[in-house]
Amino acid sequence: MAETSPKQTQRQELIQLVADLQEQEALSLVQTRIFQNEDPLLIVEDCQEGLRRVGERYEKQIYYLSGLIMAGEIFREAMELLTPVIAGRFKGSHSGVILLGTVQGDIHEIGKNNLSLLLTCYGFTVHDLGVDAPPEAFADAALQLHPDVIGLSGLMTSSYDSMRQTVALLRGNSDPAIQHIPIILGGNQLNQQVCDYVGANAWVTDAMSGVRLCQKLTEED
Numbered sequence: 001m002a003e004t005s006p007k008q009t010q011r012q013e014l015i016q017l018v019a020d021l022q023e024q025e026a027l028s029l030v031q032t033r034i035f036q037n038e039d040p041l042l043i044v045e046d047c048q049e050g051l052r053r054v055g056e057r058y059e060k061q062i063y064y065l066s067g068l069i070m071a072g073e074i075f076r077e078a079m080e081l082l083t084p085v086i087a088g089r090f091k092g093s094h095s096g097v098i099l100l101g102t103v104q105g106d107i108h109e110i111g112k113n114n115l116s117l118l119l120t121c122y123g124f125t126v127h128d129l130g131v132d133a134p135p136e137a138f139a140d141a142a143l144q145l146h147p148d149v150i151g152l153s154g155l156m157t158s159s160y161d162s163m164r165q166t167v168a169l170l171r172g173n174s175d176p177a178i179q180h181i182p183i184i185l186g187g188n189q190l191n192q193q194v195c196d197y198v199g200a201n202a203w204v205t206d207a208m209s210g211v212r213l214c215q216k217l218t219e220e221d
């Protein structure tokens with residue numbers, strides 16, 4: 001039987017601590033792994049998996065809204081520890097303007113903020129419309145900024161209609177330059193079917209893939 005490495009054990013432990021909403025223990029393990037010089041993105045990935053499990057427990061009514069709020073808080077605190085490490089490790093000189101926002105009706109922002117942090121580290125200029133951003137806000141900002149890529153974040157099933165409306169408004173813009181700006185989607189429940197429904201160019205479920213996608217899309221200009 002294959003042996004589990006200590007690193008693998010720590011990864012499972014962090015996922016479990018976040019899923020169990022063990023704030024102090026989870027943050028202390030994040031700190032330990034930072035001191036061990038681990039890839040900070042792996043630590044983020046484990047926190048994200050922990051949050052996904054919190055979501056599952058919420059669906060099964062093992063947790064209530066307070067559980068989601070607590071999970072968001074743990075992630076925020078973990079990011080406070082991880083942000084300087086990420087900013088120190090990931091650097092790039094990409095030039096490109098990315099317009100970003102969580103679509104109307106959706107207030108989830110942790111993933112979007114993560115992406116924004118990484119994009120900035122890699123040299124992109126990010127204009128963040130925040131959460132619950134209506135289609136018109138994306139269209140107005142697109143007209144003003146002429147971004148290279150527009151990124152829509154949404155974590156709820158109901159967000160897909162907001163995404164679709166936003167894409168429709170951008171694609172129907174009277175300025176042809178706006179009509180053709182690539183639009184990408186991010187969120188952990190997305191798939192190709194949703195992307196087709198929304199009418200976007202591409203979708204991802206993690207921030208690093210989002211950065212690579214933006215690099216690719218801006219290189220092809």
Ligand code: B12
Nearest residue numbers: 055072107109110111151153156157186187188206207210
């Ligand atoms: C934390 C959380 C909350 C927090 C959010 C705090 C905050 N400031 O953001 C709070 C408590 C506010 C919250 C509220 C609600 N939530 Co909530 N929440 C979650 C939870 C547990 C984690 C989300 C998260 O932050 N994950 C961690 C981040 C890092 O992951 P991520 O968001 O996927 O982002 C990554 C990638 O997707 C990508 N990415 C993200 N955006 C973008 C954008 C672009 C352009 C790109 C390229 C990449 C990219 O990069 C990120 C980093 O890798 C999820 C469970 C889950 N499965 O996700 C439920 C979940 C999303 N919530 C859910 C629900 C139902 C709600 C509420 C309706 C609950 C209620 N009864 O009020 C409200 C919604 C309010 C609203 N109108 O939006 C459901 C949605 C179900 C559905 N299918 O519609 C979920 C899936 C839980 C569940 N399984 O039932 N929630």
